[in-house]
Amino acid sequence: MASYPSGEVRATPDDWLGIGEVSARTGAAVSALRFYEELGLIASERDERNQRRYPRHMLRRIALISVAKRIGIPLQDLREAFADVPLDRPPSHQEWQRASRGWKRRLEERRQTIERLEAELTGCIGCGCLSMKACALLNPGDALAEDGVGPRRL
Amino acid sequence: MASYPSGEVRATPDDWLGIGEVSARTGAAVSALRFYEELGLIASERDERNQRRYPRHMLRRIALISVAKRIGIPLQDLREAFADVPLDRPPSHQEWQRASRGWKRRLEERRQTIERLEAELTGCIGCGCLSMKACALLNPGDALAEDGVGPRRL
């Protein structure tokens, strides 16, 4: 992940940000930002020199994309998560609230999956279930049921 | 993820499992099992017909691989996690305990990252920080510092 040479970081008169500055502020590579735009996850306008200009509210969107990446949520799912958040103007408080609630739900699901696994692994340590007969990890029942994949009971 | 035609599930006299049966029991595709073997994450012996035979303790290993996948841990990291767990014989209670502790650590880290993000997102909802001036998500400080990527404070 060689990051792009950091852009010039200064205040623009009109308060819009160039791609280099956005990259520096969000930690996302310039190439990644262009890629996200291609996917429709973010948007930019162009200045008189055809260079991308980002409104400040886009920083938050990009921050959320980075977050999602970190916890393994695929970019496609983000389209859905961002469905009600406008790209062309700063989202209203209400719009962000709604979206944030959606995010919280996702995060909570993720956290609960991990917590279940922690508990099950603890059980494995505790019982030393070498026989596999009663291992919660291999026979997690519906706690881990996820459309057709993963361990299952026979 | 089109799963392989489910293998014949019956008790083998010698208590070893064919690849189809392992696939059915773990939920991992037959092709995935061969792939994991190529990576050295699992191992098998061959019968007189050159078909893979898995000892039962491999089921657990495969279950852990599936778990890792689900929470977004790359397969390469699993080599490390499995470093002290033998492939050629059923791991001892102690060996599994050690490995399990490593797993718990990983899971806990993951969970804490998510919890931090949840807290930060809650802050965003609470403060309605449209100005971005004080948004914890964009300026999470060292709580999210991770070798060079992610949001950062300017």
Next chain:
DNA sequence: GTTTGACCTCAAGCTTACTTGAGGCCGTAC
């Protein structure tokens, strides 16, 4: 005036994690 740096486009390449396809072996079922 030419060099440098930030930006542009478009196409190709890369990594991870598998899946699919072609061609073949073997044992049981009809």
Next chain:
DNA sequence: GTACGGCCTCAAGTAAGCTTGAGGTCAAAC
């Protein structure tokens, strides 16, 4: 016997998520 199912190998293909490279524009610095 031949059809079928399960397995084998090896090579190629796929999808996600980007990165890299080639070739070009423009403005400011030296």
